[in-house]
Amino acid sequence: MAVKRTYDENTVVIFDTTLRDGEQSPGATLSSAEKLEIARQLSRLGVDVIEAGFPAASPDDLKAVQRIAQEVGTEDGPTIAGLARAVEGDIRTAWEGVKDAAHPRIHTFLGTSPSHLRMLRIDEEEGLQRIRKAVTLAKSLCDDVEFSPMDAGRTDMEFLIKACAVAVECGATTLNIPDTVGYVTPKEWAEKIEQLIQETPGAGPGSGVIWSVHCHNDLGMATANTLAAVQSGARQVEVTINGIGERAGNTSMEEVVMALHTRKSAYDVRTNVDTTQFMKTSRMVSNYMGMPVQPNKAIVGANAFAHESGIHQDGVLKDAETFEIMTPESVGLHTSRLVLGKHSGRHALKVRLAELGYNVDGDALNQVFSRFKVLADAKKNVTDADLEALMTDEFHKPQEFYRLDDIQVTCGTMGMPTATIRLSNNKGETFIQAGVGTGPVDASYRAVDLVAKVPNTLIEYSVHSVTEGIDALGEVTVRIGEPNGNRTFGGYGADSDVIVASVKAYMAALNRMIASLGNESIQPEGDAATLGTHSEKTDVAE
Ligand SMILES: CC(=O)SCCNC(=O)CCNC(=O)[C@H](O)C(C)(C)COP(=O)(O)OP(=O)(O)OC[C@H]1O[C@@H](n2cnc3c(N)ncnc32)[C@H](O)[C@@H]1OP(=O)(O)O
Numbered sequence: 001m002a003v004k005r006t007y008d009e010n011t012v013v014i015f016d017t018t019l020r021d022g023e024q025s026p027g028a029t030l031s032s033a034e035k036l037e038i039a040r041q042l043s044r045l046g047v048d049v050i051e052a053g054f055p056a057a058s059p060d061d062l063k064a065v066q067r068i069a070q071e072v073g074t075e076d077g078p079t080i081a082g083l084a085r086a087v088e089g090d091i092r093t094a095w096e097g098v099k100d101a102a103h104p105r106i107h108t109f110l111g112t113s114p115s116h117l118r119m120l121r122i123d124e125e126e127g128l129q130r131i132r133k134a135v136t137l138a139k140s141l142c143d144d145v146e147f148s149p150m151d152a153g154r155t156d157m158e159f160l161i162k163a164c165a166v167a168v169e170c171g172a173t174t175l176n177i178p179d180t181v182g183y184v185t186p187k188e189w190a191e192k193i194e195q196l197i198q199e200t201p202g203a204g205p206g207s208g209v210i211w212s213v214h215c216h217n218d219l220g221m222a223t224a225n226t227l228a229a230v231q232s233g234a235r236q237v238e239v240t241i242n243g244i245g246e247r248a249g250n251t252s253m254e255e256v257v258m259a260l261h262t263r264k265s266a267y268d269v270r271t272n273v274d275t276t277q278f279m280k281t282s283r284m285v286s287n288y289m290g291m292p293v294q295p296n297k298a299i300v301g302a303n304a305f306a307h308e309s310g311i312h313q314d315g316v317l318k319d320a321e322t323f324e325i326m327t328p329e330s331v332g333l334h335t336s337r338l339v340l341g342k343h344s345g346r347h348a349l350k351v352r353l354a355e356l357g358y359n360v361d362g363d364a365l366n367q368v369f370s371r372f373k374v375l376a377d378a379k380k381n382v383t384d385a386d387l388e389a390l391m392t393d394e395f396h397k398p399q400e401f402y403r404l405d406d407i408q409v410t411c412g413t414m415g416m417p418t419a420t421i422r423l424s425n426n427k428g429e430t431f432i433q434a435g436v437g438t439g440p441v442d443a444s445y446r447a448v449d450l451v452a453k454v455p456n457t458l459i460e461y462s463v464h465s466v467t468e469g470i471d472a473l474g475e476v477t478v479r480i481g482e483p484n485g486n487r488t489f490g491g492y493g494a495d496s497d498v499i500v501a502s503v504k505a506y507m508a509a510l511n512r513m514i515a516s517l518g519n520e521s522i523q524p525e526g527d528a529a530t531l532g533t534h535s536e537k538t539d540v541a542e
């Protein structure tokens, strides 16, 4: 469903610059098709302005901005902005980029701090002239003009006010104040924005000019600075998904918006964002840009709604509010995750086991809990497959239709990995088979398959060492599924040889699957070397 954007004096305009400043992250270049896809998702998310690129940067950038303007910049869609230096060519190219949008914007900028004026090799007077020329030209092309005094965070206040006043006088409708190098503190920033709003001629309260901020995260203060500016009267924030951007990044949109929504009483403003789209948008940007999100990233990190320790898990199970200030659903996650690890307690273990279909209580719970703790000490996260293996080992040892007697594996860089196995079944028959695979585990599993002949798909395989040192015990858990995808079966195996552990785990899962299928599926056909029946044939599976 399309987002309906509405505005009043308490609306904070969300200006997304993922496709412009975000794309300035080293190595984060996007194709035009990816930019368009992200722009569509940003529109579904409900951002008010999409800065689609810097059209003068390259012909491809121009084309990408044009496509976004045409396809995403619809009447009820977001404003589409293009960035331009205070240079005639850039401004005209920016207009070429955005002019087909129903709501186009030209965003032009000029450095105003002493070091930026030096970079431009101009003095303050020349700076004001350039602002005048650039904004006047932009205004002659487009009604909606934004001006940014770059590096405002380090710009002298008196000159900053003059620069902003010239921009407004020439028709700028949004004044965006950038802390380009992430230098300011929240208190300084709040004071600066308040003073600018009060003292810039023609841009005070009621003038219709929107004050905006664009913060960088060099000292990790971008979100705090942006929120401080909102408290001082800024009504546009320039942000990116996952906080990506030049150097340490820009302000993270999800952090600012969730702070405004979650702490409504502190800020008393609103946005048009549909926050339930955050997870999806974050994953899309992360995947397309090849920039993983750190697990502890606020709002969208993998751990943001995960609870590992027993006291927290118990609290969340009793009442999510105990340790969650936002619901996972509000950002598009379906449920909070109880991560089972060494700090978990009985409550969480019991709930997870029940979710897996094992109802344990009392002594049985204590019994499984002590084994769980031993496993958790050796492993970072205890997965569902681990739990199933553990439960089975403890309470429901699978019926052994097949047992591994012996295995020999050859592998390495010379020749093909090959495994020869000897299995016996519950009727006392013995089978020998050989398999060739992409590696020793694959080869072993193929050899087992030749004997057992139970079609299945390997869904999960994990190996870790239970003890330390080179003689560590390797522990393997696997999960296999029926080919129709209906049911899955877990298996667990431990051995000082990880290949043996792998085969044990696979056979445990297979035995469980065979038990569920009935005995008819366990009869090996004539192509296995069946010692008990004196067959001479040995197959090699590839
Ligand atoms: C803080 C920010 O994020 S600002 C945006 C940064 N983003 C980008 O730079 C990405 C797109 N940029 C580009 O593709 C290129 O830099 C271009 C096409 C814009 C310009 O390329 P070139 O002409 O080769 O110049 P180059 O990038 O080497 O140097 C920048 C020039 O622009 C000048 N400049 C920088 N900012 C501005 C400005 N706001 N207005 C006018 N001129 C500016 C610099 O002083 C320098 O001029 P000089 O050549 O006279 O010394």
Ligand SMILES: CC(C)C(=O)C(=O)O
Residues within 6 Å of the ligand: 021, 083, 109, 148, 150, 151, 176, 178, 179, 180, 181, 214, 216
């Ligand atoms: C162009 C401006 C807004 C910018 O990106 C910055 O100053 O960081």
